[in-house]
Amino acid sequence: xxVKEVNLVLAGIGGQGTILISxxxxxxxxxxxxxxxxxxxxxxxxxxxxxxxxxxxxxDVLAPLPPEGKGIILAMEPSEALRNIKYLxxxxxxxxxxxxxxxxxxxxxxxxYGDLKEIINRIKQVAGKVILVNALDLAEKAGTSLASNxxxxxxxxxxxxxxxxxxxxxxxxxxRFSGKLIEINLRAFELGLNSEHKKC
Amino acid sequence: MGQKTFLxxxxxxxxxxxxxxxxxxxxxxxxxSSEILTALSKVANDxxxxxxxxxxxxxxxxxxxxxxxxxxxxxxxxxxxxxxxxHDAVITAGYLGAKGGLVLLSADDPNAWSSQNEQDNxxxxxxxxxxxxxxxxxxxxxxxxxxxxxxxxxxxHPFMYRSVTRIGHAxxxxxxxxxxxxRRKGNFTKDPSNLSYVPTVARKNRPLMxxxxxEIKNAVNNLPFNKLxxxxxxxxxxxxxxxxxxxxxxxxxxxxxxxKLSILKIGTTYPIPEKLVEKLLNSVQEVLIVEExxxxxxxxxxxxxxxxxxxxxxxxxxxxxxxxxxTTGLVTQAIAKFAGVKTPLDFEKINTFxxxxxxxxxTRPPILCAGCPHRASFFAIKKAxxxxxxxxGTVPVYPGDIGCYSLGISAPLETIDTLICxxxxxxxxxxxxxxxxxxxIPCIGDSTFFHSGMPAxxxxxxxxxxxxxxxxxxxTTAMTGFQNHPGTGRIATGEPxxxxxxxxxxxxxxxxxxxxxxxxxxxxxxxxMTQALHFEGPSVVILRxxxxxxxxxxxxxxxxxxxxxxxxxxxxxxxxxCIKVFACPAILRKINEDNSFGDYYIDSASCTGCGVxxxxxxxxxxxxxE
Numbered sequence: 001x002x003v004k005e006v007n008l009v010l011a012g013i014g015g016q017g018t019i020l021i022s023x024x025x026x027x028x029x030x031x032x033x034x035x036x037x038x039x040x041x042x043x044x045x046x047x048x049x050x051x052x053x054x055x056x057x058x059x060d061v062l063a064p065l066p067p068e069g070k071g072i073i074l075a076m077e078p079s080e081a082l083r084n085i086k087y088l089x090x091x092x093x094x095x096x097x098x099x100x101x102x103x104x105x106x107x108x109x110x111x112x113y114g115d116l117k118e119i120i121n122r123i124k125q126v127a128g129k130v131i132l133v134n135a136l137d138l139a140e141k142a143g144t145s146l147a148s149n150x151x152x153x154x155x156x157x158x159x160x161x162x163x164x165x166x167x168x169x170x171x172x173x174x175x176r177f178s179g180k181l182i183e184i185n186l187r188a189f190e191l192g193l194n195s196e197h198k199k200c
Numbered sequence: 201m202g203q204k205t206f207l208x209x210x211x212x213x214x215x216x217x218x219x220x221x222x223x224x225x226x227x228x229x230x231x232x233s234s235e236i237l238t239a240l241s242k243v244a245n246d247x248x249x250x251x252x253x254x255x256x257x258x259x260x261x262x263x264x265x266x267x268x269x270x271x272x273x274x275x276x277x278x279x280x281x282x283x284x285x286x287h288d289a290v291i292t293a294g295y296l297g298a299k300g301g302l303v304l305l306s307a308d309d310p311n312a313w314s315s316q317n318e319q320d321n322x323x324x325x326x327x328x329x330x331x332x333x334x335x336x337x338x339x340x341x342x343x344x345x346x347x348x349x350x351x352x353x354x355x356x357h358p359f360m361y362r363s364v365t366r367i368g369h370a371x372x373x374x375x376x377x378x379x380x381x382x383r384r385k386g387n388f389t390k391d392p393s394n395l396s397y398v399p400t401v402a403r404k405n406r407p408l409m410x411x412x413x414x415e416i417k418n419a420v421n422n423l424p425f426n427k428l429x430x431x432x433x434x435x436x437x438x439x440x441x442x443x444x445x446x447x448x449x450x451x452x453x454x455x456x457x458x459x460k461l462s463i464l465k466i467g468t469t470y471p472i473p474e475k476l477v478e479k480l481l482n483s484v485q486e487v488l489i490v491e492e493x494x495x496x497x498x499x500x501x502x503x504x505x506x507x508x509x510x511x512x513x514x515x516x517x518x519x520x521x522x523x524x525x526x527t528t529g530l531v532t533q534a535i536a537k538f539a540g541v542k543t544p545l546d547f548e549k550i551n552t553f554x555x556x557x558x559x560x561x562x563t564r565p566p567i568l569c570a571g572c573p574h575r576a577s578f579f580a581i582k583k584a585x586x587x588x589x590x591x592x593g594t595v596p597v598y599p600g601d602i603g604c605y606s607l608g609i610s611a612p613l614e615t616i617d618t619l620i621c622x623x624x625x626x627x628x629x630x631x632x633x634x635x636x637x638x639x640x641i642p643c644i645g646d647s648t649f650f651h652s653g654m655p656a657x658x659x660x661x662x663x664x665x666x667x668x669x670x671x672x673x674x675x676t677t678a679m680t681g682f683q684n685h686p687g688t689g690r691i692a693t694g695e696p697x698x699x700x701x702x703x704x705x706x707x708x709x710x711x712x713x714x715x716x717x718x719x720x721x722x723x724x725x726x727x728x729m730t731q732a733l734h735f736e737g738p739s740v741v742i743l744r745x746x747x748x749x750x751x752x753x754x755x756x757x758x759x760x761x762x763x764x765x766x767x768x769x770x771x772x773x774x775x776x777x778c779i780k781v782f783a784c785p786a787i788l789r790k791i792n793e794d795n796s797f798g799d800y801y802i803d804s805a806s807c808t809g810c811g812v813x814x815x816x817x818x819x820x821x822x823x824x825x826e
Contacts, residue, residue: 049566064370114560
């Protein structure tokens with residue numbers, strides 16, 4: 001079966017759980033018999049710095065890194081979406097958690113966080129579709145602010161940009177977590193899946 | 201078809217070793233290699249594999265070498281710069297050869313994602329006469345590791361397996377093979393004419409090593425990792441080494457050049473498969489060598505073309521970047537230029553747009569975590585050192601070392617003045633102490649202290665080098681993923697063992713001023729540091745407090761509540777000391793509508809309750825939550 005190439009860039013900040021999203025997606029892809037390749041940077045980069053995981057689906061993908069200009073973006077934070085803009089295909093989709101995370105260096109006066117509207121506008125110059133998700137609110141509704149990443153995973157699947165069935169994701173979540181966390185994360189996933197996305 | 205599993209490259213490499221029946225595995229943690237031994241540790245007891253976190257890479261390699269000498273399949277894994285530490289043993293291991301399959305895994309780090317340099321260890325392999333295997337993909341990363349042991353035994357010679365960040369930290373679906381459960385009984389047979397390198401033995405064995413290597417040189421032409429695909433009437437060809445093959449294959453497809461160019465995939469980058477290379481060179485007029493970092497394959501191909509008198513134009517680093525890692529985009533551009541075709545996208549436009557967006561983005565480098573004891577340590581060290589330095593009109597100098605605490609380089613701490621290599625803090629301090637009058641404070645982590653800090657400490661005592669060595673003891677190897685080390689009292693599999701106390705080591709080395717302090721107690725730490733800095737001769741202060749990530753994890757496990765702190769806004773004078781001096785990422789400010797900064801607050805989700813900020817606030821505005 002020929003599967004169209006999908007290049008997903010998961011952008012975020014160390015500790016936001018981007019690697020977990022990529023792990024769930026990878027396992028779901030295997031469960032659906034898809035070929036999957038990906039990469040991430042571990043070690044130094046995980047201490048509150050910018051991080052990204054890359055995930056690629058498709059019959060022919062071989063390299064761990066997607067090429068520039070050929071992907072979609074799922075960002076846990078708005079500025080991190082723009083930081084990885086070179087991966088976004090012209091007319092591609094960017095799904096962004098709208099909650100800003102201000103790094104301590106801003107309070108130290110070493111760097112500035114640009115205007116959010118301008119950041120989104122700049123992404124829109126490349127993107128065909130930008131979907132903003134208030135993942136924090138939905139995650140808290142699900143039971144913990146820590147589940148923002150799973151809300152975003154739900155929003156990604158809802159966007160139809162990735163050829164994976166919601167049920168497969170549910171099964172992976174069920175296997176991946178234990179105890180109370182299964183229920184919370186399944187709830188977070190549903191909330192993301194059904195969220196009224198603010199498309200702009 | 202075998203079972204498919206989603207694995208990290210390093211887990212795939214460990215699986216390959218398990219499938220080969222590895223019996224001895226030793227390592228020192230280092231990104232991007234650490235997860236290999238972690239994965240092996242999890243199955244070691246069940247499968248009867250001896251695993252260890254060694255004190256450093258040299259010991260790790262020697263442990264593996266002993267395994268091989270005893271007839272067992274053995275491996276040592278380390279990051280690229282770790283091979284520098286093992287170098288002494290590695291060079292002579294080539295002379296020894298291998299009895300049980302012996303594999304040295306070097307995890308190189310193009311782009312220096314987590315390293316101090318971008319060294320290409322194929323050069324070390326060449327110097328040591330170690331054949332190099334380089335996987336192109338995550339599936340091959342497993343299969344190649346399995347076959348590496350087989351090859352090592354077939355040729356009675358150690359092999360280097362060269363991974364890179366984008367192999368070890370790649371993920372993908374892997375088809376698993378069967379596990380070799382054969383367990384050999386290791387034995388040591390006395391054989392000084394092969395194992396004891398007095399000069400006569402070296403002279404006797406060097407030609408034998410070269411002979412073994414010649415056999416390997418012939419055999420690599422027939423190994424499955426090398427594959428020549430000649431296209432009909434192609435005038436141009438591409439030679440790819442290791443992971444470059446993945447990027448090149450995708451680039452050729454993207455450029456619609458798949459059937460128009462010939463391609464040679466090289467998995468044995470040293471020695472190169474000369475017959476295959478010769479065949480390609482004779483079939484085309486121009487060839488492009490696509491490889492990351494150094495022009496290693498390029499020089500060997502050029503030498504071969506010259507030797508065989510083949511007239512062909514050879515490109516390499518004139519088209520492919522010498523610096524940083526490759527990507528499909530970069531390789532696409534290189535191949536497009538080489539083949540004289542247009543790129544499918546305007547990469548320059550994409551990169552310009554990206555670069556022009558940077559001004560909107562905050563820089564977000566990695567930082568010390570909330571509650572990190574290193575921040576508390578550096579705060580106190582700096583306080584004491586600046587005061588003592590003022591007394592003699594100097595400024596303190598902080599030779600730094602490798603670990604999480606390297607992040608002390610950022611403002612406002614700025615306590616990493618040099619950062620060269622593992623153990624380099626005390627080494628550099630040894631030199632400086634005889635040259636300048638400043639207080640010299642080398643700071644080194646617990647694992648790094650055992651790794652290579654000890655000889656430099658002995659040197660300081662022996663040569664009476666005045667310095668205050670600070671051991672930042674957070675009871676784990678944190679940066680690489682919380683591995684055990686000689687000071688933790690646990691071995692790689694988690695079982696208890698002898699615990700080596702740093703203070704006892706230091707005492708045994710002859711240091712006369714030794715104090716152990718909890719850095720969360722700022723006043724006491726400043727006080728002890730001041731005394732240490734006034735001490736005539738080398739002094740040691742051990743700042744001991746568990747890594748905050750580990751501490752939070754274990755409190756959660758025990759069900760203990762973490763009590764976060766909060767800022768009493770009535771007492772807060774907005775003096776900014778908590779941010780300007782300390783900069784714990786849990787201390788934040790509200791952002792007003794007009795984007796100006798508002799009230800100070802502590803993020804209760806990230807506060808670990810260490811209480812150091814309470815001691816720093818001059819207005820006592822930071823309070824413990826009820």
